[in-house]
Amino acid sequence: CTAILFQNPDDRDHFRALGLLPRNRPVTVVNGSGIDLARFAPAPLPDGPIFLMISRLLGDKGVREYGEAAIRLKRAYPEATFRLVGYFDQSPDALSQAELDRMVEGGVEFVGRLDDVRPAIAACSIYVLPSYREGTPRSVLEAMAMGRPIVTTDAPGCRETVETGINGFLVPPRQVGPLAQAMERFITQPDLIARMGSESRALAERKYEVNAVSRSIIEAAGL
Numbered sequence: 249c250t251a252i253l254f255q256n257p258d259d260r261d262h263f264r265a266l267g268l269l270p271r272n273r274p275v276t277v278v279n280g281s282g283i284d285l286a287r288f289a290p291a292p293l294p295d296g297p298i299f300l301m302i303s304r305l306l307g308d309k310g311v312r313e314y315g316e317a318a319i320r321l322k323r324a325y326p327e328a329t330f331r332l333v334g335y336f337d338q339s340p341d342a343l344s345q346a347e348l349d350r351m352v353e354g355g356v357e358f359v360g361r362l363d364d365v366r367p368a369i370a371a372c373s374i375y376v377l378p379s380y381r382e383g384t385p386r387s388v389l390e391a392m393a394m395g396r397p398i399v400t401t402d403a404p405g406c407r408e409t410v411e412t413g414i415n416g417f418l419v420p421p422r423q424v425g426p427l428a429q430a431m432e433r434f435i436t437q438p439d440l441i442a443r444m445g446s447e448s449r450a451l452a453e454r455k456y457e458v459n460a461v462s463r464s465i466i467e468a469a470g471l
Contacts, residue, residue: 251468253468254276259383280461282389282459283386288389288390290394290449293373293445298374299375301377308380310378314378320424330355335360373434374399375396376427378401395445398417399434400418401421415450416444
């Protein structure tokens with residue numbers, strides 16, 4: 249190769265610590281693959297707290313934590329809505345049908361697989377992704393571009409998408425309690441939703457616009 253690209257600094261540092269990076273090749277961190285800000289345009293916020301997660305149904309995406317947090321919060325705040333868009337995966341870490349059924353029984357609305365996620369994002373007011381690790385989570389960028397506050401993990405790839413207290417909240421991965429607490433803040437302080445959603449869009453424009461990211465990739469690759 250002539251250049252090495254990473255989507256987050258944690259992965260770069262991990263490769264470097266393992267001695268996997270050649271010393272005579274340029275190494276660059278780029279802001280994911282970017283997001284089309286026209287295609288994922290801001291959408292009016294719906295009434296009420298409506299949470300959404302989009303993911304393959306895998307444990308390391310944090311689906312189990314999201315489901316458990318949603319079940320807890322639904323008991324305390326029956327007016328809140330919790331939706332899950334996704335599909336089963338063949339991975340050994342995949343959720344079982346029984347696990348999904350328990351989430352649905354606890355109040356999670358399972359939407360299934362969508363070819364176009366924009367209507368689902370437009371119909372939510374807060375986007376949640378409790379993933380254990382990402383490159384750069386595309387679904388988070390899509391939700392940010394559409395003006396939604398974000399709850400995600402303080403984990404590689406995810407932490408770069410949130411300025412804590414500005415456009416959302418970072419929580420520890422694999423922990424239901426802190427995730428539920430962060431989600432609860434949007435229920436008890438609904439004024440946070442519009443303000444943080446606007447900041448998400450601004451961050452997407454500043455950092456993740458697809459043409460700017462593509463130019464940085466082309467430049468880093470020496471093309």
